[in-house]
Amino acid sequence: MNEKERDTERDEVLFELHKTLTNPTAKQILKWVKRYPQFADDIRAHAAIMKDWSAREAMPAVEPDAAMLSRGHSRVMEALYEARTASATAGNKVAALTFEQIMAASKSDVPTLSRKFGIKRGILAALVGGRMLPPVGDRLVEKLTECWAITVDTLYLACSEVALDRWFLLGSHHLFLATQHPRESTPWTAFPT
Amino acid sequence: MMNTEEEPPPKPTDLDGWRRAIADGSYRAFRMEAVVAAIQDLGPNADEAVINSLALHATDRMTGILRNRIGVHHRNEGEDLIDEARDRLIQAMLNPKSADGKGLRVAFYSRVSFRAADVIRKAEKANERESDVEDIDTVADPKYSSSSGPRKDMDENAYVEEILRRVTDLRKRLAFRLHMEGVPCKSSRSESISKVLDVSDKTAEKWVKEVQAQLKLIVGEKS
Numbered sequence: 001m002n003e004k005e006r007d008t009e010r011d012e013v014l015f016e017l018h019k020t021l022t023n024p025t026a027k028q029i030l031k032w033v034k035r036y037p038q039f040a041d042d043i044r045a046h047a048a049i050m051k052d053w054s055a056r057e058a059m060p061a062v063e064p065d066a067a068m069l070s071r072g073h074s075r076v077m078e079a080l081y082e083a084r085t086a087s088a089t090a091g092n093k094v095a096a097l098t099f100e101q102i103m104a105a106s107k108s109d110v111p112t113l114s115r116k117f118g119i120k121r122g123i124l125a126a127l128v129g130g131r132m133l134p135p136v137g138d139r140l141v142e143k144l145t146e147c148w149a150i151t152v153d154t155l156y157l158a159c160s161e162v163a164l165d166r167w168f169l170l171g172s173h174h175l176f177l178a179t180q181h182p183r184e185s186t187p188w189t190a191f192p193t
Numbered sequence: 194m195m196n197t198e199e200e201p202p203p204k205p206t207d208l209d210g211w212r213r214a215i216a217d218g219s220y221r222a223f224r225m226e227a228v229v230a231a232i233q234d235l236g237p238n239a240d241e242a243v244i245n246s247l248a249l250h251a252t253d254r255m256t257g258i259l260r261n262r263i264g265v266h267h268r269n270e271g272e273d274l275i276d277e278a279r280d281r282l283i284q285a286m287l288n289p290k291s292a293d294g295k296g297l298r299v300a301f302y303s304r305v306s307f308r309a310a311d312v313i314r315k316a317e318k319a320n321e322r323e324s325d326v327e328d329i330d331t332v333a334d335p336k337y338s339s340s341s342g343p344r345k346d347m348d349e350n351a352y353v354e355e356i357l358r359r360v361t362d363l364r365k366r367l368a369f370r371l372h373m374e375g376v377p378c379k380s381s382r383s384e385s386i387s388k389v390l391d392v393s394d395k396t397a398e399k400w401v402k403e404v405q406a407q408l409k410l411i412v413g414e415k416s
Contacts, residue, residue, distance in 0.1 A: 015300075018300075018303040018306050025374070026371050026386070029389050033391075044363070044367060045314045046310050047367060048364070049314065049363065052357070052358075052366065053306075056354055058350075059351065059354070062264070062265060063257070063261075064259075069253060069256055072256045073252065076248045076251075076252040077248075079283050080244065080245065080248055080287065083237040087238055
């Protein structure tokens with residue numbers, strides 16, 4: 001057992017002690033120490049603190065002051081901000097997973113999938129090429145997510161990613177043409193199909 | 194603090210239910226385990242007004258428990274210890290996979306108490322290493338007291354607690370508390386202080402006598 005595993009087990013034992021008892025007696029402390037001799041010192045220390053709390057229970061409770069509460073508010077809002085930022089970053093990472101990466105990871109390609117599912121190669125090529133308009137058919141979603149072992153979200157994020165790439169690519173091209181040959185250009189804001 | 198029979202909390206993923214509970218303020222009466230479960234299952238990206246209100250409420254409850262558990266006799270009136278435990282618990286509350294995160298949704302009060310005890314223990318261990326100023330011979334010295342001297346208005350129990358607070362060795366405190374409960378220092382047949390603390394009979398007796406002597410001295414001075 002490594003140190004991390006030992007700490008985890010210790011925490012589990014002590015949490016159970018706090019859940020079960022509030023003012024442990026000598027008999028109860030001995031019972032816990034015998035059951036978990038590897039954490040004997042921790043059990044005794046926590047039992048001592050629990051007995052301190054119990055003895056002081058009748059005394060007036062100390063309330064947190066406004067500054068302490070306010071500091072807690074700042075900390076939790078900061079933690080929420082970090083969690084939201086981390087989650088947005090994780091979302092972008094998922095979106096960055098392209099069909100090429102998904103197929104490489106599952107060692108599959110369009111011709112193989114076409115044969116496997118009995119679906120026309122052109123349909124699959126349109127999907128991975130970003131030319132298929134959403135929504136993707138339920139049966140195809142089911143087959144692909146199962147075959148690639150990915151979630152529906154990952155599949156749709158890959159669809160958005162490839163469609164966006166295509167839009168940017170064509171959009172930039174049209175913009176380039178618009179700046180070079182204004183009369184011959186196609187409106188670049190139009191979503192390419 | 195307790196959930197009422199009439200109004201159970203919404204299911205953790207019932208965002209509309211939690212929106213209503215926040216709008217009418219009823220969320221404050223729900224079990225904290227249900228509040229933490231909602232924070233974790235809805236996730237930080239759910240309706241910010243809902244998650245922020247629930248997280249602030251849970252943090253206030255944590256702060257209240259920690260303040261009550263971690264006494265003002267610790268360094269910086271215990272505020273550093275409160276911050277340490279609270280920071281850890283806040284992070285855990287937002288991480289459903291963490292052990293503390295799971296613990297908070299199973300038994301909020303016990304998990305917060307467990308972490309409070311953990312930081313107290315760590316601090317007292319550090320104090321023991323740093324110096325022996327809290328040796329039993331000095332605990333009764335008025336210069337170490339938070340008050341200006343022996344307080345005549347303090348009842349005896351409070352006075353015992355005032356003295357015991359200054360005994361940083363948890364084992365000595367535990368020995369004396371067990372002694373106050375009538376547990377003998379040594380016994381071949383039943384539980385004894387020496388068995389509980391895994392020390393010799395002589396050591397158990399010495400620790401109890403040390404605390405007793407100081408208490409007698411203080412009570413004597415007081416009367």
